[in-house]
Amino acid sequence: MTPLQIIFIIVAVITLFAAIKVVSSRNLVHAALWLILVLFGIAVFFVILSAGFFAAAQVVIYIGAIAILMIFTIMLTRRVARDSGAQHNSNWWAAAVLSLLLFTGLSWILSRWQGFQSTAQPMLESADPLRQLGEGLVAPGGYLIPFEVASILLVAALIGAITVAWERK
Secondary structure, three states: OOHHHHHHHHHHHHHHHHHHHHHHOOOHHHHHHHHHHHHHHHHHHHHHOOOHHHHHHHHHHHHHHHHHHHHHHHHHHOOOOOOOOOOOOOOHHHHHHHHHHHHHHHHHHHHHOHHHOOOOOOOOOOOOHHHHHHHHHHOOOOOHHHHHHHHHHHHHHHHHHHHHHOOOO
């Protein structure tokens, strides 16, 4: 086993543990801190894949945005106290079975796919990946429409959060 594979396994275990803690934490601030660890683990995966730009974007944008999200969470909810409601409902077993079936089905499909066993072709050294990314984001045939739809969705979520937290007099 190579050192890179060992690093990958360690980071994957830490990231999965932190992801479980995000959804099981009772304190909003603790959940946001665990989410920062998950996002940092994803940035490490980008570094392992030699995608330095995406790793830097992950750290600067997502982790930086999560710090702002923590501030907004505290300001909008006006409480940092622990959640007193139940963390599980009576249908948790159905969700667990459905998740296991979905994971098994996806694993089976991926094991049958020919491209799953092959390795990706290396990028040409002369190609500028940042230029290709920029052209892909603004080209009408590229990712312009999904990028704009995602931005509209984020603005709608922010407006929805403000509406829910707004005190009615």
